[in-house]
Amino acid sequence: GAVVSQHPSRVICKSGTSVKIECRSLDFQATTMFWYRQFPKQSLMLMATSNEGSKATYEQGVEKDKFLINHASLTLSTLTVTSAHPEDSSFYICTGQDDTDTQYFGPGTRLTVL
Amino acid sequence: AQSVTQPDIHITVSEGASLELRCNYSYGATPYLFWYVQSPGQGLQLLLKYFSGDTLVQGIKGFEAEFKRSQSSFNLRKPSVHWSDAAEYFCAVGLGGATNKLIFGTGTLLAVQP
Numbered sequence: 001g002a003v004v005s006q007h008p009s010r011v012i013c014k015s016g017t018s019v020k021i022e023c024r025s026l027d028f029q030a031t032t033m034f035w036y037r038q039f040p041k042q043s044l045m046l047m048a049t050s051n052e053g054s055k056a057t058y059e060q061g062v063e064k065d066k067f068l069i070n071h072a073s074l075t076l077s078t079l080t081v082t083s084a085h086p087e088d089s090s091f092y093i094c095t096g097q098d099d100t101d102t103q104y105f106g107p108g109t110r111l112t113v114l
Numbered sequence: 115a116q117s118v119t120q121p122d123i124h125i126t127v128s129e130g131a132s133l134e135l136r137c138n139y140s141y142g143a144t145p146y147l148f149w150y151v152q153s154p155g156q157g158l159q160l161l162l163k164y165f166s167g168d169t170l171v172q173g174i175k176g177f178e179a180e181f182k183r184s185q186s187s188f189n190l191r192k193p194s195v196h197w198s199d200a201a202e203y204f205c206a207v208g209l210g211g212a213t214n215k216l217i218f219g220t221g222t223l224l225a226v227q228p
């Protein structure tokens with residue numbers, strides 16, 4: 001099956017710093033990638049839709065200047081959390097969508113902001 | 115608006131017993147329907163999906179789900195549960211195409227008793 005990787009799997013940073021999370025589709029091309037956020041014991045909330053070569057589309061309430069998304073190739077999308085604060089601590093999950101409209105999830109990145 | 119309801123927050127079954135996890139959706143058109151499983155601290159793994167055709171779909175790990183349009187349901191079943199099935203299960207509706215947002219239910223946490 002299709003595989004999506006994320007790096008890093010865990011990151012701890014100080015408040016005010018920026019963190020970049022990479023999402024890669026390893027064995028397929030993902031024209032569209034999605035970024036989700038999951039709070040403890042809660043469901044996933046879509047943050048943004050990332051299309052290769054174009055600007056990301058953000059969901060209502062998600063600050064595009066805080067969560068910078070770049071989708072430079074068909075296998076790589078990055079999410080940068082700028083000027084991170086403790087309330088940004090969460091589990092961030094990306095997906096890559098294949099040509100059958102199926103999304104395959106990455107393993108997630110646990111961000112802790114001190 | 116699209117929505118997904120998983121009425122059961124937590125279910126406990128005995129190993130070897132049958133399982134049914136409920137999922138109801140609200141969507142104006144024929145939806146793309148998915149079931150995902152998440153182990154603690156991990157990303158989501160696709161169990162099965164329904165796009166069209168046969169309303170009974172088979173997935174991995176012995177799971178199946180049945181799409182019932184009249185009931186707006188897509189319940190997940192397994193005839194005999196194994197201890198390794200203990201995890202959180204998410205039902206999702208996909209809107210399809212390049213804007214294939216996934217709308218997730220709140221999840222059902224499955225515990226398996228020996």
